[in-house]
Amino acid sequence: MYAIAWLVLAAALVLIELHTGTFYFLLLAVASVIAIFVALSGLPLLVQCFTFVFAIALLYMFLLPLLRKLVPSTSKTLLRQSTEYLVGQEAFVIQTITPEEAGLVKVHGEIWSAVSNEKLDEGTKVIVREVHVTKLSVTKE
Structure with missing residues (x-):
């Protein structure tokens, strides 16, 4: 009976993993599968739970770092690639920018915080020139 419960848990964790893509829930599902084998061997529920927790600890300590190295992460390059297109694009100042204070610019319908070495009035x-995470470095055309 407990094996079916572990199977249901493993299936639910795989479904959650399909939506997150982080490997955390996949490793939990693998630990659930290991617990299924313990349940099928007839050991008590407490032993099954300890096996599940022990398997999670081992998987997170040893397998997760290996998976992180083998499977490239898009989160590190996603921001750079998604903002790279902005360099060289025209924008319009919608809030005055001074060398001491950032202002706002509109580029491709998006509003960005921007800095400049010179004073730029609205409508300029x-x-x-550069993208610094969430701020644009701009110069007068």
Whole structure:
């Protein structure tokens, strides 16, 4: 009976993993499968739970770092790739930018925080020179 419960848990964890793609829930599902074998051997529920927890600990300590190395992460390159297109694009200042204080620019319908070495008034057409995470470095066209 407990083996079916572990199987249901493993299936639910795999479904959650399909939506997250982080490997955390997949490793939990693998630990559930290991607990299924313990349940099928007829050991008590407490032993099954300890096996599940012990398997999780081992999988997270040893297998997760290996998976992180083998499977490239898109989160490190996603921001750089998604903002790379902004460099060289025209933008319009919608809030005055001074060397001491950031302002706002509109580029491709998006509003970005922007900095510049010179004062730029509202309505000025600028060029994006660099992207610093969430701030654009702009210069007058």
